[in-house]
Amino acid sequence: MADAATLKQLNLQKIRNAFLEGEPFSKTELAEKTGLSFPTVGKIIDEMVNSHQLQIVGMWNSSGGRCSRIYQYNPDFRNAIALILEGPRLDWFVLDSLGMTKNQGRIEIESDSDLFDTLAGLLLQARRQEPSLCGFCLGIAANTNGETVQQSFEYPQLKGINLLKELECVSGLKGSLGNDMWISAEGCWQRCRMNDQTTLISFYLGSCGFGSSFVIGGKTLKGAHQVAGEIELLPWIRKEGLNMNAWPETLPKAILHCILTYAIITDPDFIQLYTHPFFIQHFDEIQTQLNTCFTGVQPPVLLLSDDFRADYEIGLSRRAMQLMNAMESSL
Incomplete structure (x- = not known):
């Protein structure tokens, strides 16, 4: 009782x-x-x-x-700020307690600027402007363990830094940190109203290369060392040099084998390819190979989606709401 x-x-x-x-x-x-x-x-x-x-x-x-x-x-009882760090841009938006966007903006990051100071400065400015601000959620194009940046081809100056702890200390806010693929895939799960048993694999070509993530029941599978889905860590994948601005005309065997291997090992309900000319061009080829691998059974549903940014923002908003709700539950 x-x-x-x-x-x-x-x-x-x-x-x-x-x-x-x-x-x-x-x-x-x-x-x-x-x-x-x-x-x-x-x-x-x-x-x-x-x-x-x-x-x-x-x-x-x-x-x-x-x-x-x-x-x-009261929508202003608590507020949280969500940040998206990708390439040379830092986008942000402030959410109220009902999950509605109150304010938003973008900072262009200079190549010679101190990235940590830029992040910390934004959080401190937001605190001054939003008295009810209680937390932040940061999405970054890097491999993290939820606190520390373990690997980043885009932001090498952040590697090894406990970014979550440092930003919490300087801002006085409670925070959450995750990589872009984790957060966007969780957002897709929510946007598509998938149930708690649904398994989703997502693939994306971004400025930092070829990325993926696994979501089961709305939660990202991160692995024992927080590197599950970090396929750019595989030398033969990184060798292909795929990113949002460079890709080959033909589908590299290393990429196809990676998608098929992920599919067979996890047997997901859905495989999502975020819209990119490379995936559009080779969608039918990937579908044919999936059908071959899953002979005699229903293959995963292959999706082509142009909602990466929307999913990213939904995923961040979801985390921000969870952060604010956790604080309210502790009252």
Whole structure:
């Protein structure tokens, strides 16, 4: 049996989840929606108003007795900033507690500038402009273990740095760090409303080369050393020199064998190729080879998607919301 503190936390989460849908409620409506008793709802609502999680937005007319107050989640209770570091650009957007974008911008990074100082400066500026800012989520075109940049062909000056810890220390914010393929694949899983049993493999040609990721049930498979899917670490893949601006006319055997091997080892529901002239040109060839490998059984569904950027932003927003919700749950 749950103790009183655990039960209160469960009830609080039920009420918070209802409000995070964006609709206003009276206490009576919220009790009906959550199945909780009116006194329980009333007590939690009053506490959430006092902590500024909720705001009173009006009154319902009543056929008798006192009018009911209407409550809505305060979108500025907590904010988080999402950052995308790719090539010479640092894009950012600020999310409110309901996941809506409040502000956004881009910084062009000079070749001789200190990249860490640029990141730290942006976070400090955001804190000054957004008093409710509580966290950041950074996506980077590099191999990370969630804290430290383990390998980066694009940003060698960051290699070996515990980027998460350093940015948290300088900014005073709670943070999250992940590479671009992890985050975009998680975003695709959410955008396509895949279920908790769905397995997805994604492949992408970006400025840093050929990348991939595995997502199972909405979570990225990272491996024991956080290098699962980092196929540019394979010498024969890196030798091909594929990136968003350079690719061969014919499909290299090393690339085809990599896709097919991943498919056979993981037997996914979906294989996603993010739109690029290279993948468009060789889509039918890849599909034919997949059909050959999966003779007698249904092959994975091969997708061609131009939503990499959208998935990246969805994935970052998802992580930002999880970060803010975790902070609220600890209140």
